[in-house]
Amino acid sequence: MRKPFIAGNWKMNTNSATAVALASGLVKELDSVDTVDVSVCPPFVYLQSVAAALSASNIALGAQDVFYESNGAFTGEISCEMLKDCSCSYVILGHSERRHIIGETDELINKKVKAAISGGLLPIFCVGELLEERDAGKTMEVVESQIRKGLDGLCKERVQAVTIAYEPVWAIGTGRTATPQQAQEVHAMIRGLLETLFDKNVAQAMRIQYGGSAKPSNTAELMVQPDVDGLLVGGASLKVADFSQMVKTVA
Ligand code: PEP
Numbered sequence: 016m017r018k019p020f021i022a023g024n025w026k027m028n029t030n031s032a033t034a035v036a037l038a039s040g041l042v043k044e045l046d047s048v049d050t051v052d053v054s055v056c057p058p059f060v061y062l063q064s065v066a067a068a069l070s071a072s073n074i075a076l077g078a079q080d081v082f083y084e085s086n087g088a089f090t091g092e093i094s095c096e097m098l099k100d101c102s103c104s105y106v107i108l109g110h111s112e113r114r115h116i117i118g119e120t121d122e123l124i125n126k127k128v129k130a131a132i133s134g135g136l137l138p139i140f141c142v143g144e145l146l147e148e149r150d151a152g153k154t155m156e157v158v159e160s161q162i163r164k165g166l167d168g169l170c171k172e173r174v175q176a177v178t179i180a181y182e183p184v185w186a187i188g189t190g191r192t193a194t195p196q197q198a199q200e201v202h203a204m205i206r207g208l209l210e211t212l213f214d215k216n217v218a219q220a221m222r223i224q225y226g227g228s229a230k231p232s233n234t235a236e237l238m239v240q241p242d243v244d245g246l247l248v249g250g251a252s253l254k255v256a257d258f259s260q261m262v263k264t265v266a
Contacts, residue, residue, distance in 0.1 A: 017219075017220070017221075017222050017244045018050070018051070018052055018222075019050070019051045019052065019222075019238065019244060019245045019265045019266075020051070020052040020053075020054070020178060020222050020224060020244060020245035021051055021052070021053050021054075021224075021245050021246050021248065021258075021261060021262050021265060022053075022054040022055070022056060022077060022105065022107075022139055022178075022180075022224065022245070022246070022247050022248065022252075023054070023055040023056060023248050023249075023252025023253075023258055024056050024079065024107055024110070024226075024247055024248065024249050024252060025037075025055065025056060025057045025058065025079075025252060025253060026058075026079070026112070026249060027058060028058075028253055029057060029058065029061060029253070030061075031060075031061060031064060034057050034058070034061035034064060034065050035061075035064050035065065035067075035068045037055075037253065037255060038055060038057075038065045038068035038069055038074070039068045040255035040259075041053075041055065041074055041255055041258060041259060042068065042069060042072040042074060044255060044259035044263075045072075045073070045074060045259055045262055045263075046072060046073065048073065048262055048263065048266045049073055050266050051245075051262055051265050051266045052075070052245075053073065053074045053075065053262055054074065054075040054076065054077045054104065054105050055069075055074060055075075055076065055077065055252065056076075056077035056078060056079050056105065056106075056107055057076075058079070059078060059079070059093055062076065062078060062098070062101040062102070062103065063101050063102075066101055066102040066103075069102075070102075075104040075105060076101070076102050076103050076104060076105070077103055077104065077105030077106055077107060077139065078093070078098045078101075078103050078105070078106045078107070079106075079107050079110070080093070080106065080107065080108065080110075080113060080127075081093060081094065081095055081098055081106045081108070081127055081130065081131055081134075081136065082094055082127070082130075083123075083126040083127050083129070083130035084130075085130075085134070094134070095130055095131055095133075095134025095135065095136050096134065098134075098136060099134065099135055099136065103136060104136065104137055105136065105137045105138070105139055105178075106131050106136045106137070106138055106139070107138075107139045107141065107180075107247075108124055108127045108128055108131065108138045108139065108140050108141065108165075109121075109124040109127075109128075109140055109141045109142065109161070109165055110141045110182075111141060111143055111182055111184045111187055112187075115145075115184065121160070121161060121164035121165055122164065124140070124164075124165050125164055125165050125166070125167050125168070128140055128165055128166065128169070128177065129168060129169065131176075132169070132173050132176045132177070136176075137176050137177070137178065138176065138177050138178070139177075139178045139180050139224070139247060140165055140166070140177050140178070140179050140180065141179075141180045141182050141226070141247070142158050142161040142162055142165065142179065142180070142181060142182070142205075143158065143161075143181055143182040143183045143184050143187075143226075143227070144157040144158060144183055144184060144185075145157075145184045145185065146184065146185035149183065149185065154183075154201060155201070155204050158181065158201055158204065158205065159204070159208055162179070162205060162208055162209075162212075163208075163212070166212065171213045171214060171217050174209075174213055174217060174221070175217060175220055175221060177221065178221070178222045178223070178224060178245070179205060179209075179221065179222070179223045179224070180223075180224040180225075180226050180247040181198065181201050181202055181205060181223060181224070181225055181226070182225070182226035182227050182247060183197075183201075183227050185227075186226075186227025186228050187226065187227050187228070187249065188228070188249055188250060189227075189228060190228050191227075191228060192227055192228040192229065192230075192233050192237075193225070193227055195233075195236045195237050195239070195240050195243075198225045198237055198240060198243055199240035199241065199242055199243060202223045202225070202240065202242035202243055203241075203242050205223055205242075206218050206219075206221075206223065206242050209221055222244040222245055223242060223243065223244050223245075224243075224244060224245040224246055224247045225237050225243050225245075225246055225247070226246060226247030226248065226249070228250070229246045229247075229248050229251060229261070230248075230250075230251045230257060230261070231251065231257050231260040231261055231264065234246065234260075234261045234264045234265065235264055238264070238265050245265075246261065246265075248261065
């Protein structure tokens with residue numbers, strides 16, 4: 016049985032005061048929840064203050080990206096060791112905003128996924144198609160290719176550190192959520208692919224989150240789908256009431 020996993024991606028939002036207030040509010044609301052894994056991913060610069068606000072809670076800390084080298088002349092980058100030093104457990108990799116705005120490639124994301132696992136972090140590895148790719152009937156092909164390339168070179172043991180987040184790009188931050196059936200269809204394909212690439216036990220053990228305008232009102236219908244194991248939440252994770260309601264709905 017896969018434990019549900021809800022993660023909040025704060026993106027480039029909050030400041031030093033509101034980040035701590037958001038984390039502290041979630042600790043108060045969610046402290047008794049232990050049937051759902053919960054994580055929040057603030058901007059790098061607030062990781063340490065949010066870590067302090069989360070200490071002694073069940074809420075894990077995650078980052079929004081990491082570089083694949085461990086130290087050296089890589090101006091502006093952050094290593095796995097640095098994230099571990101700031102108490103991070105998770106790291107979001109391959110988010111569509113990094114693929115499509117920053118220009119990250121499947122090859123770069125694959126290096127980051129491997130480095131994160133070697134560095135003791137748990138990657139939340141994002142995949143998802145653009146609207147024109149869905150309209151052209153290419154959703155499965157695009158997502159399959161992203162997964163094959165992103166997980167390339169991983170063995171059965173190491174890949175189990177990964178949570179996959181299926182995030183149709185047309186649903187991210189747009190208010191337009193995939194229907195539960197659209198989500199389930201892609202999640203089932205992903206699980207089948209994991210079985211082909213690894214084995215049945217690995218495919219059954221790995222968690223696949225849905226992301227894309229998830230909110231309190233659509234949490235239940237998405238989460239009852241058999242292959243939807245959690246949510247990666249953007250906008251709704253910035254409000255204590257919304258994010259905690261989503262976690263409680265799942266719990
Ligand atoms: C995300 O940032 O991963 C995301 C899914 O955003 P939103 O929930 O705002 O669509």
